[in-house]
Amino acid sequence: MHLQDLKLTQFKNYASQRLELAAGLNCFVGPNGAGKTNLLEGIHFLCMGKSFSTNPDAYGIRHGDDGTRIEGHFHHPESGETDKIVVKVQKRKRKVIERNGAAYERMAEHVGRYPVVVIAPDDSNLVLEGSETRRRLLDNSLSQSDPTYLSELIKYNKLLANRNSLLKELEGRPDVTGLIAIYNEQMAEPAAYIHACRAAFVRPFTQLLTEAYAVISGQQEEVNVTYKSQLTDISWADLTADRAEKDRLLQRTTGGIHKDDLVFTQEGHPLRRVASQGQLKSFVLSLKLAQYRLLEKVTQRLPILLLDDIFDKLDRDRVSQLLNYVLSASFGQVFLSDTDPDRVTALIDAAEGNRWKRFLVKAGRVTEANATP
Structure with missing residues (x-):
C-alpha cells in the first residue's frame, strides 16, 4: 500500500x-x-x-x-x-x-x-512527560489494528466524561439517583477489553523495541517496558467500590484504565533518570519503529x-x-x-x-x- x-x-x-x-x-x-x-x-x-x-x-x-x-x-x-x-x-x-x-x-x-506511524521532534515527551502521552501511544497502535478496541475506547471515554460530569454536579454530595452505579456497570466491559488488549500488546512490543534499539543505538543496554494498570490486581467492581468515597470528595473518577501507564527502564532503572541524551533519543526512535513493526505484523500491511x-x-x-x-x-x-x-x-x-x-x-x-x- x-x-x-x-x-x-x-x-x-x-x-x-x-x-x-x-x-x-x-x-x-x-x-x-x-x-x-x-x-x-x-x-x-x-x-x-x-x-x-x-x-x-x-x-x-x-x-x-x-x-x-x-x-x-x-x-x-x-x-x-x-x-x-x-x-x-x-x-x-x-x-x-x-x-x-x-x-x-x-x-x-x-x-x-x-x-501510519509518526516520528516527530517532541517524541521525547513519551519518556519525559506524564502518562497521558504513553496512553496515546497504546491507543494509537491498538486502534489501528483492532476496530473493536477503538469502539470500546470511545465508549469508555464517553461514559467516563458523563460520570465525571455527574460527580461535579453532585458537588461532593452522595448520589441518591443510582446513576453512578449504572455508569460503573456500563464501563466494566469496555474497561476489561481495553485492559486485556493493552496487557497483550506489551510483550511483542517490547521484543520489537529491543531489536530496534540494538540497531539504532549500537549499544547493549537492556531496555524494557512494563504495563502498569490498576486493573492488573483488582477487578473493576472492586476498584470502583474502593474509590467511591475518594471520587465523591474529589468530584472526578480516580480509578480506571484512563490512569494506565507504560514504565520504561534501562538496566532495571527508570529510563528518564539514568539514560543519556543519546540513549534517550535512541529509545524514543526505537519505540516508534517497534510500533511500526507491530502494526505491520498485525495488519499484514x-x-x-x-x-x-x-x-x-x-x-x-x-x-x-x-x-x-x-x-x-x-x-x-x-x-x-x-x-x-x-x-x-x-x-x-x-x-x-x-x-x-x-x-x-x-x-x-x-x-x-x-x-x-
Whole structure:
C-alpha cells in the first residue's frame, strides 16, 4: 500500500497544492516555517482522519478561509485497487471523510485502513512527560489494528466524561439517583477489553523495541517496558467500590484504565533518570519503529512512516543508522522533512535501488527537485 498523490486545498499555509509521490522515499526540504510539517499533517489526515498534533481539526483551515479539503489516492499492489480518500473540514460543521465517493457514517470506520506511524521532534515527551502521552501511544497502535478496541475506547471515554460530569454536579454530595452505579456497570466491559488488549500488546512490543534499539543505538543496554494498570490486581467492581468515597470528595473518577501507564527502564532503572541524551533519543526512535513493526505484523500491511525534522534532534551518526535501517529493512512508503537541501541527498546516496523523490518547500509552495526512476 502506498499514497500515490496528495492534493491540499486551503490547508494550513497551502492555498492549492498537488504532489505526485514516490512509492518509496519522499523528502520535503525547506526552511523552518515553509510548510514541510504541514505536508506530513495532510498525509496523516488522509490515513487517520485527523492531525498527529493535539490541535483541533479547524486549525488545519488556512487563515481567512472557511474550510479545507485534503485528497489522496491509496494504491494496493496486491489487489490492483486504488482508494480515493477525501477529508473535508469546515468551521462549525461536522468533519466529513469520504472513501471512493461515499462518506463514512462513523469516523472510526476509517481508522486502521491505512496504518501510519509518526516520528516527530517532541517524541521525547513519551519518556519525559506524564502518562497521558504513553496512553496515546497504546491507543494509537491498538486502534489501528483492532476496530473493536477503538469502539470500546470511545465508549469508555464517553461514559467516563458523563460520570465525571455527574460527580461535579453532585458537588461532593452522595448520589441518591443510582446513576453512578449504572455508569460503573456500563464501563466494566469496555474497561476489561481495553485492559486485556493493552496487557497483550506489551510483550511483542517490547521484543520489537529491543531489536530496534540494538540497531539504532549500537549499544547493549537492556531496555524494557512494563504495563502498569490498576486493573492488573483488582477487578473493576472492586476498584470502583474502593474509590467511591475518594471520587465523591474529589468530584472526578480516580480509578480506571484512563490512569494506565507504560514504565520504561534501562538496566532495571527508570529510563528518564539514568539514560543519556543519546540513549534517550535512541529509545524514543526505537519505540516508534517497534510500533511500526507491530502494526505491520498485525495488519499484514506496511504502514506509512512519517519522519518530521528528525535531523534537528539527532546527531549525524544516529540519523545515518536510522535511515540505513529504514531504507534496508523492508519498510514501505517513507516521508521525511529537513531544512538542509543537500543533507538528505547525501544521506540517501548509498541507498541504491530505492525509488525516491525530493521536493523543495518554500512559503507554501512545493516543487519537485529530483527523483530516481
